[in-house]
Amino acid sequence: xxxxxxxxxxxxxxxxxxxxxxxxxxxxxxxxxxxxxxxxxxxxxxxxxxxxxxxxxxxxxxxxxxxxxxxxxxxxxxxxxxxxxxxxxxxxxx
Amino acid sequence: xxxxxxxxxxxxxxxxxxxxxxxxxxxxxxxxxxxxxxxxxxxxxxxxxxxxxxxxxxxxxxxxxxxxxxxxxxxxxxxxxxxxxxxxxxxxxxxxxxxxxxxxxxxxxxxxxxxxxxxxxxxxxxxxxxxxxxxxxxxxxxxxxxxxxxxxxx
Numbered sequence: 001x002x003x004x005x006x007x008x009x010x011x012x013x014x015x016x017x018x019x020x021x022x023x024x025x026x027x028x029x030x031x032x033x034x035x036x037x038x039x040x041x042x043x044x045x046x047x048x049x050x051x052x053x054x055x056x057x058x059x060x061x062x063x064x065x066x067x068x069x070x071x072x073x074x075x076x077x078x079x080x081x082x083x084x085x086x087x088x089x090x091x092x093x094x
Numbered sequence: 095x096x097x098x099x100x101x102x103x104x105x106x107x108x109x110x111x112x113x114x115x116x117x118x119x120x121x122x123x124x125x126x127x128x129x130x131x132x133x134x135x136x137x138x139x140x141x142x143x144x145x146x147x148x149x150x151x152x153x154x155x156x157x158x159x160x161x162x163x164x165x166x167x168x169x170x171x172x173x174x175x176x177x178x179x180x181x182x183x184x185x186x187x188x189x190x191x192x193x194x195x196x197x198x199x200x201x202x203x204x205x206x207x208x209x210x211x212x213x214x215x216x217x218x219x220x221x222x223x224x225x226x227x228x229x230x231x232x233x234x235x236x237x238x239x240x241x242x243x244x245x246x247x248x
Contacts (some may be wrong), residue, residue, distance in 0.1 A: 002176035014108050014162035017155055021115055023151055027197045028122075031148075039142050047141040054118055056123075058152070061118070065111030079101075 010073045015066045022062040028055030105170065108163035116156035122149025 032038040032048040039045070044052075126132035126142035133139070138146075171177040 012108075012162065012166055014159045014166065015110070017159035017162060018108070018111065018115075021152060021155060021159070024148060024155075028148055031144055032141070035140055035144060037139075037144075042231075045131070046129050047126070047145075050125050050129055051141070051145065054122055058115060058118055061111055061114050065108055068107040069104045072101065072107065074105070076101050 006077060010070050011066075012069070012087070015069055018062040018065045022059055022066070025055045025058030025060075025062060028052070028058060031055075098203035102170070104168060105163050109160055109167070112156050112160035112163060116153050116160065119149045119151075119153030119156055121153060122146075125149075 029052050032044075032051055037045075038048040122145050126139075126145050129137070132142040166178065172179055
């Protein structure tokens with residue numbers, strides 16, 4: 001299996017979309033300050049708390065999804081390579 | 095024939111994460127009204143605009159991610175032989191003339207010795223039929239049947 005093929009299996013289109021959502025989480029977390037809807041030096045207002053919390057959740061959950069998929073995919077790669085080798089050996093022996 | 099054990103954990107993780115993010119997007123859309131920082135009947139404040147402009151794409155993109163992971167899950171199940179392989183109409187037409195491809199379409203876990211024997215026999219008969227159609231002589235097909243029978247006996 002080539003490196004490109006392995007990378008494609010570890011980072012599927014779904015993970016790329018999750019990365020997009022991770023970037024969205026970053027924007028959500030900084031948007032109250034970037035858009036100055038949060039008054040400087042004041043306690044956080046409700047919308048700031050909500051938006052920052054959701055941004056954090058989005059970042060963490062999407063990262064978990066990307067890393068979890070990659071970790072389980074890495075665990076599967078040797079197993080599949082071994083199964084393929086056994087299949088080749090059976091083909092050559094028969 | 096070796097079978098590949100499908101490991102579904104990674105797909106399920108992706109689908110669960112996508113669903114969770116979809117719910118987060120839904121909450122982003124509702125939050126200005128639920129937390130009442132959007133005054134009733136007034137023009138939308140900038141927090142509301144930002145939350146809606148972010149929440150709707152987040153929900154849509156999360157659904158797209160869910161679709162990607164679900165498609166990957168179906169592909170893995172098909173590769174493992176758990177789900178039937180989708181046949182194209184052209185492939186079905188070719189299957190009548192190329193019996194060897196028919197063997198690959200049989201789900202791997204369902205293949206017992208009896209199945210394999212029957213598949214081999216069917217492939218030999220189909221090879222005989224296609225050889226006759228293509229104008230080949232009968233000796234070639236007899237030889238192929240004998241070869242298959244000898245292989246099965248061995």
